[in-house]
Amino acid sequence: MRITPTITLSVVLVTLMLGAGAASAFYSYKMGYEALKGVSQPDVNPTKKLAGSSQKSAEIKEFVPVNEKDILKKVNDYIKSKKNSKSSSNKPADKKEPTEAQKQSSVNPPKTQESVQANFPLQVQDQGVTLEIVNAIEQGGSLLLDVSLKNNGEKAVQFLYSFLEVKDNRGNSLSAITDGLPEELPATGENFQGKIKIPGISLNQGQLLSLRLTDYPDQKLQLSIGNIPVVR
Structure with a gap:
C-alpha cells in the first residue's frame, strides 16, 4: 500500500486533535478538583432530618386533665382577694384633727349676711345735716x-x-x-335717697x-362714717 501525502496529513491532524482533547480534559479535571477541594459531603442527610421532624410533630400527645381541686382553690383565692379589695375601698378614711384655722372659725364663726345687715343703718350728723347708710348689698x-x-339746718x-x-x-x-x-340739699327736712356704688375689684369679705x-365750696361740713362692713 502506498502512503500518499493526503493520508499522512489526515493522520497528523487526527493525532493533534486527540492530543488537544486529552490535554483539555486533563486541564478541566484539575481545575474542577481544585475548586471542589474545600467542599465535603454533609454528615446528616437533610431529607432524613425533615422526615424525622415531621414524624415527631405528627405524634399524638397524651391528654392530661387538670385537677379539679386546683381549679376550685384558684377560684376561691380569687373571690377572697376581690372581697378584701372591696372592703378596703369602702373603709372610711381616718378622721383628721381640725387645724387651728378650723378651730378658730368654730370658736368665732364668720359673720353671715343677716348679722351684717343687723349693723345697719349707720348714721352721722353735723350742723343739722344727717347722712345715713340704710343698707349694703x-x-x-x-x-x-x-x-x-336730710337737712334740718x-x-x-x-x-x-x-x-x-x-x-x-x-x-x-x-x-x-x-x-x-342731690347736688343741693335744701333745709326743708326732706329725706333724699340715693346710692353709692363701690366697684368690688379690691373688696374682700371681712x-x-x-x-x-363734705360740703362745697366751704368744706365746713364733715360727715364721716366708719366700720362699714363689706357684704358678699
Missing part, C-alpha cells in the same frame, strides 16, 4: 350702699360728690360713684370701709 361685683341725706348745703372719700381698713382710697343724690363727705 353686693351686685355685679360691686358694693351698693343705699344712703339718704338753717340753710341749704351744696355737695360736689367728687370730694366723696371711700377708704378700706388699710387706708387705701376706693373709687365711688353716686346715683340719685373688710371694713369708711366714708367721708
Whole structure:
C-alpha cells in the first residue's frame, strides 16, 4: 500500500486533535478538583432530618386533665382577694384633727349676711345735716350702699360728690360713684335717697370701709362714717 501525502496529513491532524482533547480534559479535571477541594459531603442527610421532624410533630400527645381541686382553690383565692379589695375601698378614711384655722372659725364663726345687715343703718350728723347708710348689698361685683341725706339746718348745703372719700381698713382710697343724690340739699327736712356704688375689684369679705363727705365750696361740713362692713 502506498502512503500518499493526503493520508499522512489526515493522520497528523487526527493525532493533534486527540492530543488537544486529552490535554483539555486533563486541564478541566484539575481545575474542577481544585475548586471542589474545600467542599465535603454533609454528615446528616437533610431529607432524613425533615422526615424525622415531621414524624415527631405528627405524634399524638397524651391528654392530661387538670385537677379539679386546683381549679376550685384558684377560684376561691380569687373571690377572697376581690372581697378584701372591696372592703378596703369602702373603709372610711381616718378622721383628721381640725387645724387651728378650723378651730378658730368654730370658736368665732364668720359673720353671715343677716348679722351684717343687723349693723345697719349707720348714721352721722353735723350742723343739722344727717347722712345715713340704710343698707349694703353686693351686685355685679360691686358694693351698693343705699344712703339718704336730710337737712334740718338753717340753710341749704351744696355737695360736689367728687370730694366723696371711700377708704378700706388699710387706708387705701376706693373709687365711688353716686346715683340719685342731690347736688343741693335744701333745709326743708326732706329725706333724699340715693346710692353709692363701690366697684368690688379690691373688696374682700371681712373688710371694713369708711366714708367721708363734705360740703362745697366751704368744706365746713364733715360727715364721716366708719366700720362699714363689706357684704358678699
